[in-house]
Amino acid sequence: MTRKGRRGVFIFSGLGLFSLAAALALTALSDSIIYFYSPTDLIAKKISEAQRVRVGGLVKKNSKFVESDGITTRFIITDLENEVTVKYKGVLPDLFREGQGVVTEGQFDQIGIFIADKVLAKHDENYMPREVADSLRKSGVWKGPNLK
């Protein structure tokens, strides 16, 4: 083999081994890398009361309810398989919508309700003009969040 061929093999096999090592490391550390758990993940993880976690998913349609004090909002996060009831005291982000993604951070209380101290809106990857969204909704194929 030529010298440059040897150098090439060296570099690419080194890169290949490094990629393997990185893949193993990332798989092992995935709990630290994910930004939030889905409701289904939470059941598997058996989160205790004192643990701070982040829960993410879709806001269940017609689940948003503002309590009598005017600032506390209750809503349900769903991943279409399991649900978590969330209570949040504060101003919700602008893009908070039913049917839209959301990520909350907080702790579970004794009765299994998630008391959130931070709510972030997560929007999906769809971008389109208002007219296209309206016509999709009229024709019944709209699968996205509620259009406000």
Add this chain to the structure above:
Amino acid sequence: MFHFLANPVRFNRAADLFIPWAQWLCGITLLIGFYFALYLSPPDYQQGETVRIMYIHVPCAWMALFLYFSMASLSAIGLIWHHPLAHLSAQAAAPIGACFTILCLATGSLWGKPMWGTWWVWDARLTSVLVLLLLYLGVIVLFKAFDDPTRGEKSAAILAIFGVINLPIIKFSVDWWNTLHQPASVIKVGGPAIHSSMMTPLFLVAAGLTLFSVCMIVLRIRTLLIARQIRSLLIQNPNLN
């Protein structure tokens, strides 16, 4: 063509032919792109006019990734084939890629505050792009870290090549892990999730920024060649300093 351009005199002559029209084309493309982005394209059904920051954020992200890949490829070519301009081109590309990464992070942060409700989160996408910036900075520093520029070139090349693994991590971070950043809208299974009226300015600005990067890299290679010549003159005639 690469062998043809290895001669610095020929490279400079080719650069003199290329730059004038390329810079005009770049300017026109960016102007048309921003006209589409800021005026002709529609507001998003959900984000309204705020979506227009996407037309800077996304092309900058594309450039950051593309320039890193180019820099790593040039470094590999330099290490394997010892092409005289390979390491120099990688060195020329590095700060430009770093600037695009900074722009991507900054515009993303400005966009995230109104849309998500936060300037920054340590999710996989944002963190891996920050790592990309650190890789760029590491490569830039390594090129200058040694008295002998050849040692600097070799170390920088190795960092650049091993850092390539960050590129698929950045791209697929939104698919492999739960992130706040949304999944891909353009290059994804099932076709683009973005309307054509919004994709046009994206591609126009990306094309303009690509031309801009190529022009800047060619200019920087020219400058680095002059610096190399000055260095060898000073080595031969130390009393000139």
